[in-house]
Amino acid sequence: MKKASNWTRKDLLSIESLSLEELETIFSVADSFKRTLKRSQKKLPSLRGKTIVNLFLEPSTRTRVAFEIAAKRLSADVITITSNVSSLTKGETLRDTARNIEALNADLLVIRHSAAGSPQYLSRIINIPVVNAGDGAHEHPTQALLDTFTLKEQLGDLKGKKVTILGDILFSRVARSNIWALQKLGAHVTLAGPSTLVPVLFRELHVEVTHSLKEALADADAVMLLRIQHERQTSTHFPSIGEYKSMFGLNLQRASWLKPDAIIMHPGPINRGVEIDSQLADSKRSVILQQVTNGIVCRMAVLFLCASATSQNDPKKLS
C-alpha cells in the first residue's frame, strides 16, 4: 500500500485541488480494494464503528448506491437521506442539517447538491470529512476518479492518450472533473458538441475544442459521452433532442470514424437513442458498466482515505 500514508486531506471536494500524487494515492488504494473484492469474503473491517451519512439532495442511482456499497464493504454503518424525507422540506437550512448530522455523531458526510460550492461551504462549518458526490455544474470528483481509473485499466498510462468528451460540456460537472483529472494524468483532452454547449472559451483550460464530430472522433483513444442536462439549461442552449441526435448522436455509422480499439464511455444515466444508440451502448467497445463497477472501489478509497486522515486508522492497513 505504498503512498497511502501521504494522504492528509479530511475532505474530497474537487479534482482541481488534488495533486497528481494524491490522484495516484487514490488509484493505488482503489486498486488494492479491487483485489480484495475478488475474495469470497468481500467485507473489510477498515471503517468498523464509523457512521457515514449520504445526504443526496438531487436524484442519483449509481453514485448513491456505490457510496452505500463502498461504506458497507468497509464495515461502516451507512444512512442515506434524500431531499423528500429530510427536514429541508420543512425549511431547515443546509447548514443546520449538516450541523445536526454532525451532532448525531456521524463520522463522514457525503453530499450531492444542485448548488455549486455546497460541499466546500459545509467543509468549513463542520469538523467531520465532507465528500462531494456532485455539486451543481461544478464538479463530480468521484465520477472522474472512476472514469480515469477505468481508462487506466483499459489504456494503461494515460500520458499522451487522447480523450474526447462529447456533449453538454457547459453544464457538466463530470466534464469539469474529468478535464482536471485527465490533464493531471498527462492525457490530451478534446471537447466536442454544439457551439452553444461547447463554447470556444473552454480553450482557456488548455483543451482542444471542436464542433465537428468527425474530427473529434478521428484520433481519440476514448470517447466520453455526456447526457444532455435538461435540468440545468434553457432552450437557448439546446434547440431540440432531434437536432442534437442528428448532429452529435453516436451511432454505428459514426462510430466507424473511431480507431478500431477506441473505447466508449458514459457516466450514466444514458439517454438511449439521443447521445448514444443502444447497439453501441451495449457493444464490446462500451465500458459503461465497468465504469459503474469501478465506482465502488474508487469510493471505498475516498471514504477510507478521508476517514483515516481524521482518525487513528493506519492507512497502510486495509484489512
Ligand code: CP
Ligand atoms: N453518473 C452519475 O452521477 O449517476 P447518478 O446520477 O445515477 O448518480
